[in-house]
Amino acid sequence: MMKMPGHCSGNSETDRPEVDMLKDIGLQIAVKCGGLPLAVKVMGGLLCQKDKQRHEWNMVLNDSIWSASEMPEELNYSIYLSYEDLPPSIKQCFLYYSLLPKSAVWYKNSIIGMWISEGFLHGTSADLEELGSKYYKELILRNLIEPVTKWADQQVCSMHDVVRSFAQFVARDEALAAQSGETGFITKLSSHKFLRLSMEKKVSESDGLDWSSLHAQKTLRTLILVGPISMKPSDSIVDFPCLRTLHTESVDVAVLVESLGKLKHLRYLFIWKSDISSLPDNIGNMKCLQFICLVKCQQSVKLPHSILKLAQLRYLNFHDSSINGIPKGFSVLTNLRNLRGFPAQTDGVWCSLDELGPLSELRSLGVQRLENVSVTSSAAKAKLGEKVHLTLLFLYCSSILGDDGLIKDEKGVSEEEQRQIAGVFDELCPSPSLEYLDINGFFGRRLPRWMMSRSAPVFKSLRIIFMLDLACCTQLPDCLCQLPCLQDITIRRAPAIKHVGLEFLQSYQTPAAFPRLRKLELTGMVEWEEWKWEEQVQAMPLLEVLELENCRLRCLPPGLASHARALKSISAQNNQHLNSLENFASAVELEVAKNPDLERITNLPNLRKLEIEACPKLNVLDGICALQRLVLEDYAMETLPGYMQDVNPRHFELRCSLTLLTSIAAGQSGPEWDRFSHIDHVKAYAPDENNTRKWYVLYTREPCSLITNVRHSISAGDEQEDQQVIS
Structure with a gap:
């Protein structure tokens, strides 16, 4: 049966009879899609908007569009059906989206702003952004635009070229x-x-x-x-x-x-x-x-x-x-919904934080240069806690960290400066409606009280936290674990944190800490040595993505492997002392790069894809029997590692020096044959002086074939090419 997108799957148990009843129609619609993945995806998005009734799905199956003759190539049948099913107002928004150049990044707020400017959104002035957000989500649900995973919270989407061509043809x-x-x-x-x-x-x-x-x-x-x-x-x-x-x-x-x-x-x-x-x-x-x-x-x-x-x-x-300044009297702009880049000033010539107080309609607010605020009462007058519509908050100081992630000034930050900025942030406590929090450049020793206390406001809607350049913070926030909707935590560059203890995981109101967390990124914590999480502490049951980079951890805590049973993707890069990755039963993808002390990767029974870059001490790969794809990159490597004989991926891609590639190109007569000949498909490359993949070896086990443009006898500096097939 046609596979429906996950967002419309509903309750699997209660939907099962209806799904079985519609299975035959779904298969017929899939056949009409001609096996094209995009067509099937778009039709799935369309059917998700229909009631689970046979007559509703039959109307889609029997629509006259399927039998239209001489339809222009741009009018893909499936996309046309989905387009015709859109309400007229959303049709305009969809066609407009296809106008946006592909080379630029288009944020949701900008797109909705364009729709408002064109008069596509018909509602009261107070709810135009909410209506635009609804239309935006509708296009996502119908798979007419697709979220780009690099950006959180569906803030950036792309449009498939076939969908774009269709929309541009309609609007031509x-x-x-x-x-x-x-x-x-x-x-x-x-x-x-x-x-x-x-x-x-x-x-x-x-x-x-x-x-x-x-x-x-x-x-x-x-x-x-x-x-x-x-x-x-x-x-x-x-x-x-x-x-x-x-x-x-x-x-x-x-x-x-x-x-x-x-x-x-x-x-x-x-x-x-x-x-x-x-x-x-x-x-x-x-x-x-x-x-x-x-x-x-x-x-x-x-x-x-x-x-x-x-x-x-x-x-x-x-x-x-x-x-660096906004004219005094700014508070008259009470219609503002989104304000980013507001510079905090105290010199009296420009407006200060207190002029944010009357802006009660704000949905998104970004304040920068908060290090300029010396009086906490000025921050209090911003009245963030009273802005009940505020869902996105960006609080920025100018960063004092250098490229190495350490404080640039040898004198550091005085205790008075740390207390001062902490006091300012204490007064910038947002309302419980907050959904997205971004703190950048904060240099207090402790985070704001509203992030570090059991009595802090419970941000029941908070879904995403992003914190960058926490120069002096010594502890991660200890009241996040109880937040019921928190899905994504990113902390980058926090050089003063050395230990993460049980206070980070302690749950006061839920059976498990971080009950809905799906992504955790901890990078640039260059002095982080210890992560305490024992097996009896339940936490992060829905965690899917873990990223660790540039820290001093030797191993990951046993509680993580025991309780993060939904963990699918792990990335570990530039971790100077990490020596093992073990016992992640649900992991499907693993990327390890530039971990100089990493020796063991064991007991990952569901791992399908493994990427290894410059981990010279790695010598044990064990218990990864489901491996389908292995990518290995190391230009200093002189021979293939011994663990190659212990794994049997279907596909192996190697990026190495020309010297090693030459040994591989020798095939059965070469020293590396026993380490790769059991693998079904091998692609190996070596760069030339311009760092392009000039030299290659392509190997297939059955029927046995080895194709290369490297001759066994040439030296690394020889530009001569040859091709040979061994079968």
Whole structure:
């Protein structure tokens, strides 16, 4: 039967009779998908939206679309069915998503901001972001966009090329998405009027595209530019009087600043990594502006005072820019939902934290340079605890750690400075509605009290915690283990932590500590030596991903192996003293890299994929009988390790020196034959001086075949190539 996505599986026991009843229809729909994985996935997303009734699924099976003749290649039957099933408002959002250039990273908040600016979301002003989030999740549920796992909480998604082509074909009369160098692009611009236009261009490309090429597009409502475009000092934005959305990345738009204020209908202004030094002084006249983003604009240092006139402003982001002050009176912008990059100041010229107090509608807040705050009462006036809608919080100090993860200044941080910053953070206690917490650069000896006390507020909705550069903290937070929704903890660079004890795991309100935690990343804790977790302490029953990097642990605690029974993926890198990894019964993937003392990997009975990089002392691989794929990378290795004879993966990939590769290329007559000949498929590579995979050996056990472009007699410096087959 067609496999449904996990999010719609429901209760397996109660759904079983219904699933069995629909099995025959599901199989017929899968056949109509032609065996294409994407088509099956999209149809699964569609059927998840239907009631589990035979007539509902039969309507999908018997839809006339399946038998439509001469349908254009872009109109994939499955995607068309899923598209037609969308409510009209979500159709617009879906088509708009296909306009976004693939080379850029598109965050959920930006996409929803665009949808709001285009008028796709119809609701009260108070709930537009929530409605946009609902539409975004609907597209994910239907598998029309897919979360990128690199980013937490589905904040970034991708769209499959086939889905993108379909959507662009449907929207072709109103929207054009183009890459520089495409044939006929300039002709399309001059011969057809579009409502929406996106162009992406690589920085290295030069195709003569300039601002004047766009002049014919007088009716544009959306203009998205990713990559440089040639501009003259006389160029202006006034050629696009209908523009509602302007999004630029790596575009030098300084010449357009003077004319920006004339765009009376502009609602969305996004400028990323530009030479712009300031927004226009008359920006306050742009009464429709709802979304302003100036990220990575390093020449921007201040905001014009007239920005306080933008009563409709919902989103303001100048994270990673050089803006160091905001005009006094900022608290009048009470419509703000998202505020990132707010610089904490105390000099009296610019507004301070107390002007955050009246901003009660905030859903997302980012404050930086908190080391500048010397009076804790100023932090208290921000009234974070009263912001009942606040779900995302970013609290940043400027980092005092160097590239090695240690404090840069030899003098360190005084005890008074540590107490001062801890007091400021104590007053920044958020409301229990918080879902995502990001703390960066904090240099107090202890974390805020609201993270370190049994009597601290219970953040029942908190799902993700990210903490970076905790320069002086000596202890991990001890009240996280009781949080019922916490799924993801990431701690990077905490050089003062040497021990993690039972206080981290002690549960006060739940049978097991961290009952819903799925990912734990602890990296850059360069002095961490001990992790206490005995087998009798129950914790992390749902943990799936563990990442450990750059610490001094010798082994992982026995409690982890005993109780983290859902653990599927383990990564251990740059751990100077780690000597063994053992007894993880559920692990499916393991990556170990640059662990100089690692000697043993044993008793991982379900391990399917193992990647090993530069672990020179590793000599025992035992109890990994399910191994399917082994990847080994070590350019200093002179011979294949002895453990190769103890494992039997189906696929083995080796990245090694040319000297070792030459020995392998000798085949049956060479010294390495007994260590790899029992493996079904072997691919071995050695780099040339440009670090490209020039030399190779390809081996198959049955029928026995060895293909290589390395001759056994050549030296490592010889550029001569040869190919031989041994069978």
